[in-house]
Amino acid sequence: MPKFDMGAAWDDSLNLMKSHSALTGTIAAFFLFLPTLAVAWFGPLATEPATGADFAQVMEVFQSNFRAFLPYQLAITLFTIVGTVAILRLWLARTGTSVGEALTFALMLFPTMVAIQILSGIMLGIGFLLLLIPGLYLLGRLALVAPAVADRGLYNPLTAIGESWRLTENNGWAIFFFLFLVGVVILIAALIVGGVVGIATSGGSDLARIVEGLVEAIFAAAGSFVSIAISAAAYRQLAASNLPNVFD
Template sequence: MSEQKLRIGEIWQGIVDLLRERMGLFFAVAAPFTLLVDMALRIFGPAPPATMADVTSRTLFWLIVLPGIIGSLAQLTIAGLILRPGATPRMALAAAFAVWPSYLAALMLSALPSGLGFLLLLLPGLYITARLFLIVPLALAGERTDPLSLIRTSWTMTAPAAWPLFGFFILGLVGLFGLGLIAGGVGGALGSVLTLIGLADAAQFAAGLVPALASTVVAIATAAAACVIYSRLA
């Protein structure tokens, strides 16, 4: 496959088409593993650290690692719905549970080179992450689903389109940063309004709901993007 086969515009259009047609279904499937988990941790979990000095292994686990592990089920289920025509949510969820352990193992293994790349510099980390982006769809549609095969196959499949994919990731990072700012601003403003009218509890809930909704949309879009890219490169 030539590098020209994959274009950033095609990836974006494929994501938009999928979300336009099936966003309601994707949201219903993802919300229990993303939105509800996020809100539960905001209410019952540890408070987010105010400064870097307050970051502990406990807060990292509860606020980043655990939501990521549970949220991966949403991405796998959505990938199953996209890659397996005719699959019901129940069938897609069963398939996601079946490959979940192998996917998590692959994710942990891929975190080693990606993390090293991010420690060295942001761009090498993004490049490695982009090359390993197909682990989710490969877990559902690949011929071999053991962790090392998922990593190896993703790296091989993305080789001819490495630079377009890298460019897509840079744009995606900028978009995520902007979405985070907007979601935090909207949630904070809504919380302030509710506080002013005497609804402090509702204000706290609303301030957390908006970022949680944004996180759910990001999880859905990420799974859709991985499936679109996989379909183009397969």
């Protein structure tokens, strides 16, 4: 298999994010930004452990927060699945595709993507239970599943996972580190901006929740959008290496 070129993938990611920007921006706003914003503004507030709480009490608060937020996080995930496939379809389709066609395609592939999420989650869970390193490696090997589905219309989740596994052979770590580095940069920026906003709005007020929720949603959507572009660029690079001129 060819060696994954991070520089070329980053350049292609930037080109992808510039292409169909009005269309992909609209989809990203509705499916990536608005759900997160709605949960941040109208969802439950996290409970903080009492001062001096012991480990059992901290875990009890954690479990309570987990149960409270789980339905909302599942809803965000489902919206993100549709938005991700639609954006990828606009970028990877060999012929012109409208927003309506991309969304219809994404909804048709929705059950497949849900199944893929479940299977990938099981694989990653086993990987992280065994050791941290296998789990991280699997993140790289599974990174091209969604682009493969969006490009080829793969309805069999096992086929889609197998295609990502084939394309990322000998490149799993390179793809993981690329995604990791970009994610760290976005996380640091989000923490800095969030910290400044928290200080400026005197955290705890209604205004603080509104502004902090807006910042959280912006960075979450931006991070997802960039990650989608990176996965699409990596797919284009490695798929084109296997099938020359396939994206020309």
